[in-house]
Amino acid sequence: xxxxxxxxxxxxxxxxxxxxxxxxxxxxxxxxxxxxxxxxxxxxxxxxxxxxxxxxxxxxxxxxxxxxxxxxxxxxxxxxxxxxxxxxxxxxxxxxxxxxxxxxxxxxxxxxxxxxxxxxxxxxxxxxxxxxxxxxxxxxxxxxxxxxxxxxxxxxxxxxxxxxxxxxxxxxxxxxxxxxxxxxxxxxxxxxxxxxxxxxxxxxxxxxxxxxxxxxxxxxxxxxxxxxxxxxxxxxxxxxxxxxxxxxxx
Amino acid sequence: xxxxxxxxxxxxxxxxxxxxxxxxxxxxxxxxxxxxxxxxxxxxxxxxxxxxxxxxxxxxxxxxxxxxxxxxxxxxxxxxxxxxxxxxxxxxxxxxxxxxxxxxxxxxxxxxxxxxxxxxxxxxxxxxxxxxxxxxxxxxxxxxxxxxxxxxxxxxxxxxxxxxxxxxxxxxxxxxxxxxxxxxxxxxxxxxxxxxxxxxxxxxxxxxxxxxxxxxxxxxxxxxxxxxxxxxxxxxxxxxxxxxxxxxxxxxxxxxxxxxxxxxxxxxxxxxxxxxxxxxxxxxxxxxxxxxxxxxxxxxxxxxxxxxxxxxxxxxxxxxxxxxxxxxxxxxxxxxxxxxxxxxxxxxxxxxxxxxxxxxxxxxxxxxxxxxxxxxxxxxxxxxxxxxxxxxxxxxxxxxxxxxxxxxxxxxxxxxxxxxxxxxxxxxxxxxx
Ligand code: SF4
Ligand code: SF4
Ligand code: SF4
Numbered sequence: 001x002x003x004x005x006x007x008x009x010x011x012x013x014x015x016x017x018x019x020x021x022x023x024x025x026x027x028x029x030x031x032x033x034x035x036x037x038x039x040x041x042x043x044x045x046x047x048x049x050x051x052x053x054x055x056x057x058x059x060x061x062x063x064x065x066x067x068x069x070x071x072x073x074x075x076x077x078x079x080x081x082x083x084x085x086x087x088x089x090x091x092x093x094x095x096x097x098x099x100x101x102x103x104x105x106x107x108x109x110x111x112x113x114x115x116x117x118x119x120x121x122x123x124x125x126x127x128x129x130x131x132x133x134x135x136x137x138x139x140x141x142x143x144x145x146x147x148x149x150x151x152x153x154x155x156x157x158x159x160x161x162x163x164x165x166x167x168x169x170x171x172x173x174x175x176x177x178x179x180x181x182x183x184x185x186x187x188x189x190x191x192x193x194x195x196x197x198x199x200x201x202x203x204x205x206x207x208x209x210x211x212x213x214x215x216x217x218x219x220x221x222x223x224x225x226x227x228x229x230x231x232x233x234x235x236x237x238x239x240x241x242x243x244x245x246x247x248x249x250x
Numbered sequence: 251x252x253x254x255x256x257x258x259x260x261x262x263x264x265x266x267x268x269x270x271x272x273x274x275x276x277x278x279x280x281x282x283x284x285x286x287x288x289x290x291x292x293x294x295x296x297x298x299x300x301x302x303x304x305x306x307x308x309x310x311x312x313x314x315x316x317x318x319x320x321x322x323x324x325x326x327x328x329x330x331x332x333x334x335x336x337x338x339x340x341x342x343x344x345x346x347x348x349x350x351x352x353x354x355x356x357x358x359x360x361x362x363x364x365x366x367x368x369x370x371x372x373x374x375x376x377x378x379x380x381x382x383x384x385x386x387x388x389x390x391x392x393x394x395x396x397x398x399x400x401x402x403x404x405x406x407x408x409x410x411x412x413x414x415x416x417x418x419x420x421x422x423x424x425x426x427x428x429x430x431x432x433x434x435x436x437x438x439x440x441x442x443x444x445x446x447x448x449x450x451x452x453x454x455x456x457x458x459x460x461x462x463x464x465x466x467x468x469x470x471x472x473x474x475x476x477x478x479x480x481x482x483x484x485x486x487x488x489x490x491x492x493x494x495x496x497x498x499x500x501x502x503x504x505x506x507x508x509x510x511x512x513x514x515x516x517x518x519x520x521x522x523x524x525x526x527x528x529x530x531x532x533x534x535x536x537x538x539x540x541x542x543x544x545x546x547x548x549x550x551x552x553x554x555x556x557x558x559x560x561x562x563x564x565x566x567x568x569x570x571x572x573x574x575x576x577x578x579x580x581x582x583x584x585x586x587x588x589x590x591x592x593x594x595x596x597x598x599x600x601x602x603x604x605x606x607x608x609x610x611x612x613x614x615x616x617x618x619x620x621x622x623x624x625x626x627x628x629x630x631x632x633x634x635x636x637x638x639x640x641x642x643x644x645x646x647x648x649x650x651x652x653x654x655x656x657x658x659x660x661x662x663x664x665x666x667x668x669x670x671x672x673x674x675x676x677x678x679x680x681x682x683x
Binding site: 022 | 296
């Protein structure tokens with residue numbers, strides 16, 4: 001079988017996840033032995049419309065971008081959503097908590113009506129087209145990315161953790177952030193990052209999104225034990241959880 | 251010579267974000283010269299409202315993946331300014347050291363991966379892997395060390411965790427700092443010397459094009475600053491306090507288009523490595539000063555293509571400064587610190603030099619520490635008008651060279667500014683033909 005052709009596309013985002021691909025450095029050269037990059041605007045001037053795997057970074061925030069991602073979907077056999085902006089809408093979904101016209105006026109003042117400033121509700125990629133694989137995180141974890149791409153290239157199914165960050169955090173023997181009087185989203189957030197935030201002395205803010213069935217009751221118990229309210233939890237969850245499909249918001 | 255030229259570069263490659271170049275010339279008359287920025291706007295200033303002071307850095311560092319450390323620093327400085335929070339000398343030095351990592355990260359990425367292909371006459375770094383393997387390996391090594399440096403000081407490579415209001419988290423120890431110093435000294439400094447030689451050998455590919463320009467950068471009293479100081483201009487002696495940045499970054503509507511540009515003393519100004527060099531060159535450390543000399547880069551340079559060279563000089567500068575900072579931190583001893591934050595209402599400004607130029611964050615908080623308003627002014631936006639002004643002078647001057655060469659020059663020009671268009675929280679200068 002010839003090497004699968006890979007194209008990378010970006011939508012509304014900070015491009016930090018593409019940067020993690022660049023940051024693979026030598027390992028990127030290894031990956032290129034498995035797949036052939038054919039379009040990657042950020043790194044190459046060459047480009048092609050024929051590809052097997054499309055990697056999509058960023059959120060969908062404009063009607064014209066919905067069309068563009070649909071075209072990409074039509075051309076690609078496999079579509080990978082790269083990073084929180086693409087998998088769950090990420091930080092861009094904070095915008096959905098406001099009236100969109102008001103948001104535009106706030107940032108652009110009297111120019112808010114100009115057509116290219118059009119914006120719609122932020123959507124994760126799978127709210128517009130079918131997504132085959134998700135690389136979670138803001139930014140993605142480099143080794144998880146190579147693992148998933150390798151699996152796809154070799155025709156294997158990647159296994160993504162569906163247990164909470166707390167599991168990885170406890171393995172690293174961190175003192176729990178709740179002990180410091182802080183709120184940490186580790187109990188409901190999908191592991192796979194190896195808990196860098198609690199390990200650095202900061203709370204988990206849930207950039208990998210919720211596990212499939214977050215144990216909301218357990219999270220509530222923890223909140224109660226440490227004298228925190230559900231409102232406190234919601235304030236923290238708004239960052240990466242605005243509009244996430246989960247019962248945890250109820 | 252009469253010429254009909256139609257250049258339309260849609261989504262310029264090897265820049266961060268999306269930008270278009272449109273040039274139309276008919277029979278020698280230039281009808282249109284435009285630099286367009288159709289990036290999807292992201293509305294950060296609106297989105298931070300209603301969020302707690304504790305979460306603002308986590309949100310605003312996501313403006314840009316490449317300069318997330320700079321956005322984090324500008325963000326927490328603004329919060330600290332708003333609430334009157336002070337930091338220790340250790341915290342200040344750890345921040346400076348973290349910031350050095352980002353300059354090296356961003357500049358080496360830009361010069362090595364995105365700009366170098368132009369100098370070698372190829373379309374991306376991929377062909378260079380085969381034709382110049384040693385050069386590519388050197389760039390990779392420099393970039394990898396800069397990433398490890400950010401990993402250590404920032405808690406990870408992109409979107410740092412350790413940069414918090416009132417302090418700097420320390421998930422590392424003195425030995426880690428010693429190890430980092432050794433790597434910089436023994437690997438990165440020699441690698442940078444090699445890289446500088448390589449760039450010097452192809453520097454004649456940088457077009458000779460001068461246009462008198464106003465340069466703006468932070469200027470501190472005693473060192474080549476990316477963090478402290480006031481706003482300085484190459485046009486005047488008087489400096490402006492960062493709290494008054496809105497006086498400097500004046501947005502205005504250009505007569506040729508409906509777009510907003512930024513200006514201070516002229517129609518446009520430039521920020522970034524060349525601006526900092528032009529303002530602060532006499533404060534460079536010895537090796538960095540020597541590097542500038544090798545390239546013949548002198549204060550007062552107004553060739554925008556030389557921004558690439560200024561970035562190489564700054565790579566050397568941040569390594570030298572980084573080594574100094576580590577020595578100072580080690581001789582004082584790394585101590586665990588308490589953070590003292592008393593939440594109060596107020597408005598504050600934070601300013602740092604991002605790799606691409608001076609960056610401002612301004613927030614207002616209520617008495618509960620909830621953000622009620624924000625204004626963020628980003629270097630790439632500040633440069634857009636200057637790119638357009640360069641185009642307007644460059645196109646008539648070089649139109650005789652034909653479409654292909656002109657297009658290459660224009661693309662290189664935009665890439666020289668290293669525009670991180672995804673940063674654009676405001677849009678600037680967009681006009682659709
Ligand atoms: S997920 Fe985070 S790091 Fe990745 S592109 Fe979006 S904002 Fe940037
Ligand atoms: S710090 Fe966070 S991730 Fe770690 S155990 Fe506590 S709640 Fe879980
Ligand atoms: S610990 Fe939480 S916030 Fe940090 S990387 Fe993991 S999921 Fe994201």
